[in-house]
Amino acid sequence: xxxxxxxxxxxxxxxxxxxxxxxxxxxxxxxxxxxxxxxxxxxxxxxxxxxxxxxxxxxxxxxxxxxxxxxxxxxxxxxxxxxxxxxxxxxxxxxxxxxxxxxxxxxxxxxxxx
Amino acid sequence: xxxxxxxxxxxxxxxxxxxxxxxxxxxxxxxxxxxxxxxxxxxxxxxxxxxxxxxxxxxxxxxxxxxxxxxxxxxxxxxxxxxxxxxxxxxxxxxxxxxxxxxxxxxxx
Numbered sequence: 426x427x428x429x430x431x432x433x434x435x436x437x438x439x440x441x442x443x444x445x446x447x448x449x450x451x452x453x454x455x456x457x458x459x460x461x462x463x464x465x466x467x468x469x470x471x472x473x474x475x476x477x478x479x480x481x482x483x484x485x486x487x488x489x490x491x492x493x494x495x496x497x498x499x500x501x502x503x504x505x506x507x508x509x510x511x512x513x514x515x516x517x518x519x520x521x522x523x524x525x526x527x528x529x530x531x532x533x534x535x536x537x538x539x
Numbered sequence: 540x541x542x543x544x545x546x547x548x549x550x551x552x553x554x555x556x557x558x559x560x561x562x563x564x565x566x567x568x569x570x571x572x573x574x575x576x577x578x579x580x581x582x583x584x585x586x587x588x589x590x591x592x593x594x595x596x597x598x599x600x601x602x603x604x605x606x607x608x609x610x611x612x613x614x615x616x617x618x619x620x621x622x623x624x625x626x627x628x629x630x631x632x633x634x635x636x637x638x639x640x641x642x643x644x645x646x647x648x
Contacts, residue, residue, distance in 0.1 A: 467638035530583040
């Protein structure tokens with residue numbers, strides 16, 4: 426399967442713990458996006474990369490959130506000191522560089538903070 | 540700021556009906572328009588991509604159109620089936636994808 430891969434698929438953590446999610450994009454895609462989705466809502470943009478450069482961060486991405494894409498391939502999203510409000514589905518997508526190409530999503534990581 | 544509105548928010552139809560889902564944008568500077576479906580608890584599956592130079596795109600029973608001048612897109616589903624039940628999303632793509640809340644479709648057998 427050469428689609429976008431996200432791990433883990435599910436994560437349950439206690440409030441205050443740190444969590445890290447991984448996204449492996451389609452191999453030739455140089456754009457990578459992170460989104461957060463809560464029940465009944467559309468995905469909310471968090472941040473995106475072009476190769477290893479983080480081009481934009483949403484105001485939703487508080488200081489507790491950090492994303493990296495160190496070698497322009499896979500990406501990680503870390504949440505420090507998790508709060509119950511962080512419970513959501515975290516989605517990753519990738520695409521080629523230009524604005525005229527198709528974006529593909531992974532299956533998401535479901536985070537539950539208890 | 541680009542915002543996406545999808546109408547209706549929810550739709551329930553009997554199997555076999557043809558239906559139309561609508562999407563509109565506050566900023567008519569639309570680049571690509573990509574329609575997705577999302578099954579409960581799953582990621583997004585790409586259905587159709589209309590590039591900025593195109594006006595419509597077809598795939599099987601699906602036809603999507605884009606009117607850049609009015610900032611609107613429609614997704615037409617012919618002969619709907621229970622397997623079409625999902626949430627449909629139509630983000631605008633300009634550097635990043637901007638989503639509305641989607642249309643939740645239920646097709647009853």
